[in-house]
Amino acid sequence: MESYEPLPENRDPVVHLDRQFWIVTAVLAVLALLSILFWIWAPITIFMPEAVDKAQEIDALFRFLAATGTALWIFICGYVLYFSLAFRRHAGTPENAVGIQIHDNNKLEFWWTVVPTVFVVLMAIFSIRIWYGIEVAPGNTLVVEAIGHQWYYTFRYPNVNGEVKEMHLPLGQPVTVHVTSADVIHSFWIPAMRLKQDMVPGLINTMEFTPTRPGKYEIICTEFCGMFHGDMHSGTKENPAYVYIDRPAQYAAWYARTERQQANASNAVAAPASNQLKLAGGDAAAGAKMFATKCSACHALGPFDQRIVGPGLKGVLYDPAHPQLVDGDKATPDNVAKILQNGFKGSMGQMPNQAGNALSNKDIVDLVAYLKTLR
Numbered sequence: 001m002e003s004y005e006p007l008p009e010n011r012d013p014v015v016h017l018d019r020q021f022w023i024v025t026a027v028l029a030v031l032a033l034l035s036i037l038f039w040i041w042a043p044i045t046i047f048m049p050e051a052v053d054k055a056q057e058i059d060a061l062f063r064f065l066a067a068t069g070t071a072l073w074i075f076i077c078g079y080v081l082y083f084s085l086a087f088r089r090h091a092g093t094p095e096n097a098v099g100i101q102i103h104d105n106n107k108l109e110f111w112w113t114v115v116p117t118v119f120v121v122l123m124a125i126f127s128i129r130i131w132y133g134i135e136v137a138p139g140n141t142l143v144v145e146a147i148g149h150q151w152y153y154t155f156r157y158p159n160v161n162g163e164v165k166e167m168h169l170p171l172g173q174p175v176t177v178h179v180t181s182a183d184v185i186h187s188f189w190i191p192a193m194r195l196k197q198d199m200v201p202g203l204i205n206t207m208e209f210t211p212t213r214p215g216k217y218e219i220i221c222t223e224f225c226g227m228f229h230g231d232m233h234s235g236t237k238e239n240p241a242y243v244y245i246d247r248p249a250q251y252a253a254w255y256a257r258t259e260r261q262q263a264n265a266s267n268a269v270a271a272p273a274s275n276q277l278k279l280a281g282g283d284a285a286a287g288a289k290m291f292a293t294k295c296s297a298c299h300a301l302g303p304f305d306q307r308i309v310g311p312g313l314k315g316v317l318y319d320p321a322h323p324q325l326v327d328g329d330k331a332t333p334d335n336v337a338k339i340l341q342n343g344f345k346g347s348m349g350q351m352p353n354q355a356g357n358a359l360s361n362k363d364i365v366d367l368v369a370y371l372k373t374l375r
């Protein structure tokens with residue numbers, strides 16, 4: 001019986017790239033080229049129109065990434081298949097034979113480091129430029145606020161009182177959308193714009209773009225936000241989930257009509273409180289009830305150091321160890337009312353403001369009356 005030595009290690013390999021290898025490479029190159037051409041011409045907009053300038057940029061980025069990815073994938077899969085056939089164990093080679101060991105091909109290693117690095121840098125430059133364009137608004141744009149609610153959207157426009165249920169945008173005019181939420185986290189996605197931002201209570205995310213195609217486009221909430229999350233996709237009769245891109249004259253007409261209709265809107269948001277509330281006549285019992293529903297999740301009725309999220313509030317107006325409130329003001333009823341109106345963010349975290357805690361002015365007066373009784 002013949003005995004086989006393991007094949008020797010090849011520390012200084014002379015790698016043979018035979019004819020067959022080059023044929024396979026040529027075939028893969030043609031396939032890769034076809035895939036690149038496919039992505040250059042792929043009719044994305046048949047399925048999803050590009051409604052704004054940023055959609056065109058994002059689609060261009062998508063085409064670039066898809067083309068690069070598909071071409072690479074073809075080469076990698078092609079070579080894996082080819083090499084596993086070309087270097088399979090041939091009849092007559094024992095099952096435990098060891099293949100040629102190849103180490104340290106500096107030229108190869110140089111190129112397989114440089115080429116991907118160049119691609120990654122290109123992708124980064126391409127992406128970051130587009131991302132900056134979305135995040136950083138130029139001056140002089142129309143600013144619209146989009147607010148998520150369970151389970152609908154509202155919009156605020158300059159000089160329009162209150163919140164409206166329909167989003168209209170003027171063709172050709174740069175727009176900044178400030179995206180936020182009134183209750184839980186939603187996510188505001190307009191596929192035709194290729195733009196999406198989370199709607200987070202207390203946080204404003206921006207989207208900057210210029211509408212380029214008139215039409216009616218779907219808005220979709222993509223963050224599960226409770227029972228009727230689905231209504232924030234298709235919308236309902238009373239709460240359509242659409243954005244309309246109007247020609248300028250159409251938009252102006254809508255805007256004028258809306259401004260008039262909303263003049264006496266009941267859903268206007270209170271202006272940030274600089275006004276001092278009159279605290280006389282507060283109802284401490286009503287305040288106690290309010291406290292149990294709106295405050296006790298974050299505040300204990302114990303001493304200052306008994307924290308939940310915020311400090312304990314027993315004796316907040318009388319504690320000699322804490323003559324000042326967390327915002328540095330003297331512990332007086334007026335200053336407590338001010339914190340309840342405006343909120344405060346300090347070392348412990350965020351005390352929500354009046355809107356965040358959904359308090360009316362009367363609620364604040366009652367709460368202060370109640371806090372006064374906590375000695």
Ligand code: HEC
Binds near residue numbers: 310322326344
């Ligand atoms: C989500 C949690 C949260 C809720 C809800 C909340 N607070 Fe606060 N509150 C805080 C935090 C956190 C602070 C401290 C902020 C800091 O200094 O970092 C604070 C501070 C305060 C202070 C100042 C205390 C001091 O000693 O200076 C008062 C008064 C207060 N809250 C009252 C209320 C009342 C009344 C309610 C109910 C309407 C309420 N808070 C609801 C988190 C909350």
Ligand SMILES: [Cu+2]
Binds near residue numbers: 149186187221222232
């Ligand atoms: Cu939602």
